[in-house]
Amino acid sequence: MFASFKEYLEEELFSHFDLQSRPIPPGLEFNQSDRGKTHATIQSWCYQCTQLRKIRYTYIDAGAMAQVFNSVIYPAHNYDLPLLGIDFLSFGKKKILVVLDFQPLFRDRAYQEKYIEPMRTIRDKYNELAQNLEMKFYDANQYFSKYLLFAKTDQETVVKRLFPAYQEYIQLYWQILADAEPLTKPEEIQRIVKTQKEYDQYSADRDPAHGLFSSYFGEEWASKFLYEFLFEDASPLAVASSHH
Ligand code: BLA
Secondary structure (H helix, E strand, O other), X not given: OOHHHHHHHHHHHHHHOOOEXXXXXXXXXXXXXXXXXXXXXXXXXXXXXXXXXXXXXXXXXXXXXXXXXXXXXXXXXXXXXXXXXXXXXXXXXXXXXXXXXXXXXXXXXXXXXXXXXXXXXXXXXXXXXXXXXXXXXXXXXXXXXXXXXXXXXXXXXXHHHHHHHHHHHHHHHHHHHHHOOOOOOHHXXXXXXXXXXXXXXXXXXXXXXXXXXXXXXXXXXXXXXXXXXXXXOOOHHHHHHHHO
């Protein structure tokens, strides 16, 4: 279902950047399970380069039951760029949910103007993929931009509309990265370190996929995958204190 999206991202990454493998903790790179008739696999890839400190993507293939392509690209700490976030999910071919965004680290006007406004023309072109759906797990005002693509859709729209939209967002992301001035002041860089870490904590604490991972691969593996790979800068014990 989303194989061509993964291939496109891979080709783009390898042609634009000098990628190095970034290790995935043992046992988390691949897993598989059999539940009744369903064979499910989950596989992840992780890279880094000078400008991007963590590039990860994951493909879940549970045949007709579920297909998921999920990715986050974290810029190096000396760039204040949004994170590129991708979450494409298809359950039983009928329920298809797609989310694509430049996930902002800050919400001030200057930041908005610099990194979010450029998305506007693309988002306007693919209006049917920007459905203003209500968020149940996340807060739309935290780490999401106003020009995210977020839609419940069908297979035909995925092929005909999401794929070109995806290509345009990715091209724009490379462009804003190429245009970005690296930060040099230690305090500015520390602010990015802190905010990217908060993104991991926020995302791990709310991740709606824990149940999905648990159902296929067990609760223990699911928690490890979440806290040691997907959002490795989050700590599992921080949940309680985040309510203060
Ligand atoms: C929703 N994402 C979901 C759901 C699942 C995942 C199972 C719930 C779907 C439903 O409504 O039934 C799946 N999340 C995953 C998977 C991974 C993960 C498989 O992290 C990891 C491999 N989610 C992201 C990223 C974005 C994102 C990077 O991981 C940003 C583009 C967005 N996912 C996102 C949003 C929703 C969602 C906005 C809807 C949740 C809501 O209603 O609050």
